[in-house]
Amino acid sequence: MQVLNNHCGVTRDTRGVVHVAICNAGPLNILGSPVTDAVREGLQQLSSDRSIRVLVLRGQSEKSMIGGADIKEMVKLDRASAEAFISRLRDLCEAVRAFPVPVIARMPGWCLGGGLEVAAACDFRIAAHDAHFGMPEVRVGIPSVIHAALLPRLIGWARARWLVMTAENIDAPTALAWGLVDKVAPEGELDAVIEHLVQALLACGPEALRSQKALLRQWEELPLTESVNLSVKVFGESFLTDEPTRLMQAFVNRKR
Ligand SMILES: C/C=C/C(=O)SCCNC(=O)CCNC(=O)[C@H](O)C(C)(C)COP(=O)(O)OP(=O)(O)OC[C@H]1O[C@@H](n2cnc3c(N)ncnc32)[C@H](O)[C@@H]1OP(=O)(O)O
Numbered sequence: 206m207q208v209l210n211n212h213c214g215v216t217r218d219t220r221g222v223v224h225v226a227i228c229n230a231g232p233l234n235i236l237g238s239p240v241t242d243a244v245r246e247g248l249q250q251l252s253s254d255r256s257i258r259v260l261v262l263r264g265q266s267e268k269s270m271i272g273g274a275d276i277k278e279m280v281k282l283d284r285a286s287a288e289a290f291i292s293r294l295r296d297l298c299e300a301v302r303a304f305p306v307p308v309i310a311r312m313p314g315w316c317l318g319g320g321l322e323v324a325a326a327c328d329f330r331i332a333a334h335d336a337h338f339g340m341p342e343v344r345v346g347i348p349s350v351i352h353a354a355l356l357p358r359l360i361g362w363a364r365a366r367w368l369v370m371t372a373e374n375i376d377a378p379t380a381l382a383w384g385l386v387d388k389v390a391p392e393g394e395l396d397a398v399i400e401h402l403v404q405a406l407l408a409c410g411p412e413a414l415r416s417q418k419a420l421l422r423q424w425e426e427l428p429l430t431e432s433v434n435l436s437v438k439v440f441g442e443s444f445l446t447d448e449p450t451r452l453m454q455a456f457v458n459r460k461r
Contacts, residue, residue: 212240213247214265221258221411222403223251224311226265233272234264236319238293240275245297252304258414259406260304261399262327263311270312270336271320276345291350294319298352301326302422305415307406309399312336312386317374322352325359328418329402330386332377333395338385339374358425360384412448 206214206226214226225247230240251257264270274294282290301308301323310316310327317339324330332338340356342349349356349369356365360383368375377389390398406414420439424432443449 209247209250210243212243215247215251217257220403220407221256222261222407223257223259224261224263225251226263227271228265230265231272232266233269233315234266234320235272235275236294236297236323237275237278238290241293241297245293245300248297248300248304252300257306258411259307259309259403261309261311261403262301262323264313267313267333269315269317269320270310271317271323272315273318273320273341279345279347294322295351298322298326302352305418306411307414307418309402311395311399312338313395318342318349322349322355325355326352331395331399331402332380332386332389334377334389334392336377336380336386336389337374338368338377338380339372340368341372341374343370344372356385410448410452412446413443413452416443 206216208214208228212228212230214228215223216226217223225244227234227236227240227244230236236244248260251260262270274290279287279290307329308327309329309331310324312324312330313333313336315337316324316332317337318341321338321340340349340353353365353369356368359365360368364383364385367373375383375385377386380386381389388398388402416439420436423435427435
């Protein structure tokens with residue numbers, strides 16, 4: 206494992222698949238400020254590496270992807286320091302969301318609060334069969350904020366409201382039924398299910414996937430007509446590399 210910094214370890218394979226592990230954050234992978242900054246810095250460092258094709262974001266233990274923001278740190282916050290604290294977490298979520306290639310959240314065990322916000326910023330969420338999810342913020346006296354705003358888009362307003370206003374946890378089958386996670390892996394098969402997704406992504410044009418991710422992000426922000434018109438330009442620009450011609454030629458020439 207390559208150590209990018211004290212809280213961010215990276216393993217990569219020859220295919221361009223990179224695993225970023227949140228390190229030294231306890232078995233629950235709790236996001237205190239140093240951890241949050243370090244993971245954000247690690248992601249920003251990797252984001253210019255054109256050899257990366259897929260990123261898997263994970264904790265170091267199987268107990269949790271991310272157990273949430275650090276309550277032991279937050280208990281000491283006041284008005285000014287609270288904004289600084291939450292801005293760090295926002296910046297981490299934005300670094301995930303802006304990462305130029307598909308990002309997969311590897312979700313064993315617990316994923317709560319700020320952890321679920323980070324996961325919501327990922328492109329794909331793959332859960333272990335016994336994973337649990339929740340937004341317990343209101344139980345410790347704070348509203349769910351920043352990338353919790355993605356939840357209504359993922360699971361609809363009613364279910365997002367249920368999560369952030371009841372603070373009840375849900376299990377993996379419920380998360381799957383709600384659309385909060387994309388797949389639930391049978392026992393012992395979390396990495397196999399992720400590998401299946403990785404292979405599907407690796408079978409696609411890397412430039413097309415980068416472009417598709419950037420476009421999806423703009424679709425999230427723009428009105429429909431602007432989204433459609435922007436897409437015309439993006440389609441044209443995709444022919445600036447030889448990838449479309451190469452991959453379409455391979456299709457045309459395929460042996461049957
Ligand atoms: C903007 C974002 C806001 C947020 O994210 S708010 C925080 C959201 N997260 C939570 O509220 C989770 C709170 N934690 C729990 O409910 C439980 O933990 C779990 C269900 C995740 C796991 O339970 P179990 O396996 O029984 O572990 P344990 O004994 O409760 O915790 C082990 C150690 O981890 C510390 N810990 C757990 N969550 C946090 C946290 N979010 N911030 C700081 N520390 C945390 C505990 O205190 C304890 O520590 P010690 O061993 O010293 O007693």
